[in-house]
Amino acid sequence: MAGKPEFITPEMTILEVLHRHRQTEAVFRRYEQDAKGCLLCQALFATLAEAAAKYGLDLDRLVGDLEDCVAGPTDQAG
Amino acid sequence: MDNSGKNHELDCRGLVCPHPVLRTKEIVELGGVQRLTVLVDNEAAKENVSRFLERSGFVVRVDFRGGDLAVTGTREEIEAGQEPEAWEEAELRKILVLVGTDRLGTGDDDLGRKLMASFLGTLKEMGRELWCLVLLNAGVKLATAGSPVLGEIQQLADSGVMVLVCGTCLNHFQLLEHKQVGDTTNMLDIVTHMQMADLVIPLT
Numbered sequence: 001m002a003g004k005p006e007f008i009t010p011e012m013t014i015l016e017v018l019h020r021h022r023q024t025e026a027v028f029r030r031y032e033q034d035a036k037g038c039l040l041c042q043a044l045f046a047t048l049a050e051a052a053a054k055y056g057l058d059l060d061r062l063v064g065d066l067e068d069c070v071a072g073p074t075d076q077a078g
Numbered sequence: 079m080d081n082s083g084k085n086h087e088l089d090c091r092g093l094v095c096p097h098p099v100l101r102t103k104e105i106v107e108l109g110g111v112q113r114l115t116v117l118v119d120n121e122a123a124k125e126n127v128s129r130f131l132e133r134s135g136f137v138v139r140v141d142f143r144g145g146d147l148a149v150t151g152t153r154e155e156i157e158a159g160q161e162p163e164a165w166e167e168a169e170l171r172k173i174l175v176l177v178g179t180d181r182l183g184t185g186d187d188d189l190g191r192k193l194m195a196s197f198l199g200t201l202k203e204m205g206r207e208l209w210c211l212v213l214l215n216a217g218v219k220l221a222t223a224g225s226p227v228l229g230e231i232q233q234l235a236d237s238g239v240m241v242l243v244c245g246t247c248l249n250h251f252q253l254l255e256h257k258q259v260g261d262t263t264n265m266l267d268i269v270t271h272m273q274m275a276d277l278v279i280p281l282t
Contacts, residue, residue: 011264015130018096019103025096041095041122045129047264050245054254 008066010049010059014039017048021070030065031057084112090127091119091146098123099130106134115150117143124149129261132240135274172209174275175201176268177217178282194220197281198230202237210271213260214244215282222248222256232259242268 008017017024018040028039035055043051048066052059086105090098102116114136116127124147128138136151181190182197198220201208211234213221220227221243235241241260248254248262272278 011266013264015096015099015103019100022100038095038122041126044096044099044126045133045267046245046262050249050254050262050264053245053249 008048008063008070010052010063011047013045013047014051015044017066018044021066023072024066024069027062027065027069031055031062084110086111086113087115087117089117090123091117093118093123094120095122095126099126102127102130106131112153113150115148117146117148119146123147133267137238171207171276172274173204173207173277173279174210174212174271175208176212176214176272176278176280176282177220178215178280180216180219182281191226195227195230198227198234201230202234206238208234208239209275210240210242211260212242212244212263212268212271214247214268216247216251217281218243218247218251218253218257221258221260222253223258224256225258228258235259240271242271244268 014028018028025040032039034057035051037055039051039055043054046054048062049059051057052062088098088101088105090101093101098116098118102114105111105114114131116131118124118127124140127149128140131138131149131151134151136153139150139152141148141150177194179190180194181187182193183190201211211231219225221231221241222228225231231241242263243257243260245254245262245264248257254262
């Protein structure tokens with residue numbers, strides 16, 4: 001994946017992000033410790049903003065981590 | 079296993095979320111799918127696959143199959159060999175009721191709340207045409223703990239009506255964790271459903 005990553009916005013649902021960038025699953029799994037719950041089970045249809053509000057996550061950091069993941073060299077889509 | 083153009087069966091046993099939903103989405107996006115059965119073995123996958131199929135315009139049924147769960151989505155389209163019944167389905171409108179308040183009318187708030195309770199209790203009379211109930215602004219309070227109409231809304235949801243609850247609004251009222259019924263949703267989802275509906279009835 002060359003160039004600037006596709007923009008990830010707080011209004012995107014977790015499902016949208018995962019569908020476009022499968023490699024982001026690892027990021028969401030990482031945040032489950034902070035969320036104290038399974039984001040991918042319980043918040044799949046929530047927007048990033050809603051999930052952050054509900055589970056007390058740092059939204060900016062989450063979006064940033066997702067963008068880093070998408071832009072990163074280890075693009076393991078699929 | 080039937081995976082012809084219109085009918086599909088997907089075995090997602092052993093998969094954890096989000097994979098059953100992602101695989102279901104891939105099949106649905108092939109287009110032309112009228113019936114899709116997804117076999118899952120955990121509650122979260124059942125809930126999420128059901129929710130995804132409902133949002134994609136399928137009528138969803140869940141059956142026990144052995145120790146597993148079979149989530150079957152059927153699109154309300156005319157299928158070969160089922161013309162009479164299907165025709166009836168095709169004639170049904172999709173009605174979306176948008177409730178942007180927790181009381182009906184102006185003048186007396188107590189009366190307004192009673193009227194809203196009566197309205198939601200009567201809404202089922204729309205029958206199968208009632209497709210979606212959207213709750214936003216103070217309307218989200220109706221779906222939270224302590225709401226006098228929780229039972230009525232749960233009954234609608236149980237009968238197959240899609241209940242969408244505005245997440246921004248829940249957050250505004252600090253009620254995110256008190257929602258008891260319906261799917262928390264966003265404005266894009268609400269707008270999409272308004273576009274898909276044949277008739278939108280707004281109560282604000």
